[in-house]
Each structure stands twice: as C-alpha cells, then as structure tokens.
Amino acid sequence: MDAGEKGMARLRAANLLMATVSLALGAPVPAFAAGDAYVEAQGGPGGGRFDAPCPDGQHLIGLELRMADDVDAARAICGVFSGPITVARYSPVGDWHGGQGGLPTQVMCPPRTPVVIGMAVQAEGVKTVVVNQLALFCGVVGPGQIMQADPSAVVYGPTANYTTDIVGLPYNFVKSSQKMVACPANQIATGIHGRSGTWLDAIGLVCAEPRIRPGIGRINRDKVPPAQRVSICDAAKAARARNAPTAPKLEAQCLAFQNQSRPSEPTIDDALRADDIPGRAGAVIKADPMLVALRSYVAETDRQGFDLGIASSEGQTLWGPGKQKIYDGLSPSGQRGFRTATSFALDRNRNLQLATAGAAIAQADPNLAESRNSDPDPRYWLGFDIAAGIFGDPALGGRGNTQSGPGSLGIREALNPTSQRGFNAAMKLLLR
Known part of the structure; x- marks a missing residue:
C-alpha cells in the first residue's frame, strides 16, 4: 500500500x-x-x-x-x-x-x-x-x-x-x-x-447529524399496507416457504430479535461484567458432549479463549460488540480458541433445530454415523448434522429436501469451513 x-x-x-x-x-x-x-x-x-x-x-x-x-x-x-x-x-x-x-x-x-x-x-x-x-x-x-x-x-x-x-x-x-x-x-x-x-x-x-424532510409521503418498504407490516420472523417464514436464498439470513435475524426480547436472558455485556465466566463455561461445556469433544480437540494453549467464547455465546446467534471487546483483549492463542468456540456455538445456535434432528438421524443410520464420525473435529459433525436435518427422512425429524437449492446452500455458506465439509459429506450421502 x-x-x-x-x-x-x-x-x-x-x-x-x-x-x-x-x-x-x-x-x-x-x-x-x-x-x-x-x-x-x-x-x-x-x-x-x-x-x-x-x-x-x-x-x-x-x-x-x-x-x-x-x-x-x-x-x-x-x-x-x-x-x-x-x-x-x-x-x-x-x-x-x-x-x-x-x-x-x-x-x-x-x-x-x-x-x-x-x-x-x-x-x-x-x-x-x-x-x-x-x-x-x-x-x-x-x-x-x-x-x-x-x-x-x-x-x-x-x-x-x-x-x-x-x-x-x-x-x-x-x-x-x-x-x-x-x-x-x-x-x-x-x-x-x-x-x-x-x-x-x-x-x-x-x-x-440526523436529517428529516417533513411533508414527504412515506413509502412502504415491505410492499404491504402499514397495518399489515411484516415482522422479520414472518418474513423469514415466507422466505423459507419459497426456499429463497435470503431465508437463512432472515432466520438468523429473527432469532436474534427473539433473543433481544427476552429480558431474563443475560446479554453479552452481562457476560463481560460477570466474575464467574470460567465457571459458567465449565458448566455449559460439561453438559454438552460435543463441546467437551471440541474443547479436547483444540490446543491446550487455546482453551482459556475457548472457554470465554463459549460463555459469551450462550443463547447468541450473531457476533456483537461484547464478543468483540473480549476478543480484542486476548492473546493470539486466546483469540484462536475464542474464534473456534464462537464460530461453532453461533453456527449451532442459528441452526439448532436442524442440528438436533440431524444428529438423531445420523445416529439411527450406521452408514451415516460412520461417515459423520470419520472426522475427529466436532465442527465437522455439526455441519454433517445440519445437512442431515435438511435432507434427512421427515419421519425421523428431517425436512426431507430431495435436492440442494439456494436455501440449503445459503445455510452451508454461513458455516465455518470445517462444518461446510461435514455438510457436503452428509448432503452427498443423502442425495445420492
């Protein structure tokens, strides 16, 4: 430059x-x-x-x-x-x-x-x-x-x-x-x-400074009468029904708005002020076999950052200023662990229903289970589970999609690269 x-x-x-x-x-x-x-x-x-x-x-x-x-x-x-x-x-x-x-x-x-x-x-x-x-x-x-x-x-x-x-x-x-x-x-x-x-x-x-021009008639950005204004969650449902490429992003925004509307749920800034972040992370990790496996998978030098990432991502789906503040204060190894934890947690929180259904589908099929567990990285398992939730048998809780499209590919593209590999493996098996 x-x-x-x-x-x-x-x-x-x-x-x-x-x-x-x-x-x-x-x-x-x-x-x-x-x-x-x-x-x-x-x-x-x-x-x-x-x-x-x-x-x-x-x-x-x-x-x-x-x-x-x-x-x-x-x-x-x-x-x-x-x-x-x-x-x-x-x-x-x-x-x-x-x-x-x-x-x-x-x-x-x-x-x-x-x-x-x-x-x-x-x-x-x-x-x-x-x-x-x-x-x-x-x-x-x-x-x-x-x-x-x-x-x-x-x-x-x-x-x-x-x-x-x-x-x-x-x-x-x-x-x-x-x-x-x-x-x-x-x-x-x-x-x-x-x-x-x-x-x-x-x-x-x-x-x-703000600039307002009084007297100019409004337009309806949602293309519906004002009394019928569409919420972000309604827009997400409509996009999902059309299998629109914007569906994953709208669903993530919907979930973020729902999280913001729950006053009893701790915010990221609450997490920053708490004195017991390591204890909170430990309790969350111990209760979650995939987090236990992922923490064991990362380097020991990265685990303090990993624990902070898990604590700060509890109930969250998107990156925000609280996470940024924690990240900026960490060493390079701490930042690596923090990013591993937050990318996994945010990806899973955004796709929790799909991941839960897909994990059950994969474990019920020996061939799927073998493919899922062939990679030791739990981020791979997560991507595999999400795809199984999309393309898996509806009788077992999957959506039963018979081909990939903008919606499913949009979900995949929002995942971290390791989870994308798992997603691709499951999609290949379930659509053959």
Whole structure:
C-alpha cells in the first residue's frame, strides 16, 4: 500500500481523535458537508480509496453487495426520511466499489430501526486480507442512539482456515481482524468510504447529524399496507416457504430479535461484567458432549479463549460488540480458541433445530454415523448434522429436501469451513 492510500479517516474532533488524511496522488478531493465525520475504515490494508456519500439530505439504510467467499463489492443504499422511522424513498447510490465477482445480495436495516448507526467488520485472508463478514447496527433518525448488544442485520462469508503440512504444522496462517465502527454521539450514517480493488478491502462509515424532510409521503418498504407490516420472523417464514436464498439470513435475524426480547436472558455485556465466566463455561461445556469433544480437540494453549467464547455465546446467534471487546483483549492463542468456540456455538445456535434432528438421524443410520464420525473435529459433525436435518427422512425429524437449492446452500455458506465439509459429506450421502 503506497502513502497515497493510507489514513482515510477524517474524524470529528468533538468525538474522535483527528487523523491525517493523505490523498491518492493527483486525485481530486470529494466534496462533503462540513459536519461529516469519517469513522475509520476497517479491513485489510490493500485497495484504492473510495468515498461514497449518500445524496444530500439522505441516510444510509443498508448495503448492496456482491459476495462469494468474501465481499467482492459494495455500494450504499440511501433513503430520504420524513420521520424518525419513515422512509419516503430509497435506492442504491453510485458505482460499485470492488471487483466483478460474486452474487448480488443486500443487507438492510429493519423497518423499526431503519438507519445505520454502526457496523461490525470482519476481514481475513492468507495473502490478501479483505472484508469477509458485515453486520449492521441500526437505529432511528434522531440524536442519542445507543447500539444494541446484537446486530440488526448480517451477511456472512465462509471463515478462512489454515492448512497444515505433512507433519501437521500450519504453514499458511490466516490473518484476520474483527472491528466495530460506530457513528459519533448524536450522528447517524450518511454514506460509506473505504478501499477496494478486486475485492472490498476495507469499509467505514460517513456520519452526520440526523436529517428529516417533513411533508414527504412515506413509502412502504415491505410492499404491504402499514397495518399489515411484516415482522422479520414472518418474513423469514415466507422466505423459507419459497426456499429463497435470503431465508437463512432472515432466520438468523429473527432469532436474534427473539433473543433481544427476552429480558431474563443475560446479554453479552452481562457476560463481560460477570466474575464467574470460567465457571459458567465449565458448566455449559460439561453438559454438552460435543463441546467437551471440541474443547479436547483444540490446543491446550487455546482453551482459556475457548472457554470465554463459549460463555459469551450462550443463547447468541450473531457476533456483537461484547464478543468483540473480549476478543480484542486476548492473546493470539486466546483469540484462536475464542474464534473456534464462537464460530461453532453461533453456527449451532442459528441452526439448532436442524442440528438436533440431524444428529438423531445420523445416529439411527450406521452408514451415516460412520461417515459423520470419520472426522475427529466436532465442527465437522455439526455441519454433517445440519445437512442431515435438511435432507434427512421427515419421519425421523428431517425436512426431507430431495435436492440442494439456494436455501440449503445459503445455510452451508454461513458455516465455518470445517462444518461446510461435514455438510457436503452428509448432503452427498443423502442425495445420492
């Protein structure tokens, strides 16, 4: 990365430390409102700079993406607001930032909290670190917004993994980062900026004070009358009935909203304040044979991070700021254990019914059981169980799908790579 691509953040002095902005050689300076705050782009170090503000008076309500193994390209989806949650009109804005690969998808804030106020960015890779996962934290158009413990909407790319040489030593270590970006106090997102090339290398937010245009008629983003507004869970059910590719993501968002609505359930921040995280993790692990097996499978040096990951993922389906705070404070070995635990726990929590049904189906069939247990990694078993729940016999609790499609493949693509291998093995056996 040359000097002209460094330092993209122009942060408002009242809220954040001022960073030096060095511009690409010969590149013109984009015109932005004087009050715009640049929240530092997170991701890998490569790519060329881009700035993508919403049109004047509009706010960021989501992202249009092209995705495959990673986020190939992105552009902002911006909307005009006539009230705190009333979107008068919205559309994708400007050019794509990134390459030409990947399939189109969108990640959008929900109707009750329709504007972006923060974002979690995961980036990883072996030689080239690029954006792999994005989670939006959403609010309303107004001052004093507070980010919730879990994101409002999320898109996943498969987690990268290292491979080993013939004596089992890793030789292509995965570089990764997981960072939060949030608008300064009393501001909300009004665009994106970052770096891109063949992929989306890094992404950050442009933020400003809320802007509402009174008198503009609202549009119905759900394409139904206001009295018939569709909840995220109803949308998930409808998508599943159509076998739509968005079904897994909608189901994950539904479960996250359900978890947030249970006041008796500890939040991630509660877990951070608790003094007995190791004890809590121990109780959870001892009661779960797969967690016992997975903890034994990871390196001893990684187990403290593993225990923290299990404790912080209890009842959770998505990455959030609490997990990020724990992760950032760990050593490299602790981070490895934490990521192993959280990726397994979050994948299973998102697909708990499928995994439970699939495990019973696999154990009832000697051929399936032999294939499932042929790999010693419990993450492989998890992927196998999820696929068995999708393609297994309905009489035994499976869905009985007779072929793969966007829905089942979307579930697979959201899993970690080891679980994807198990998923593929079960799918091959059950669909032959």
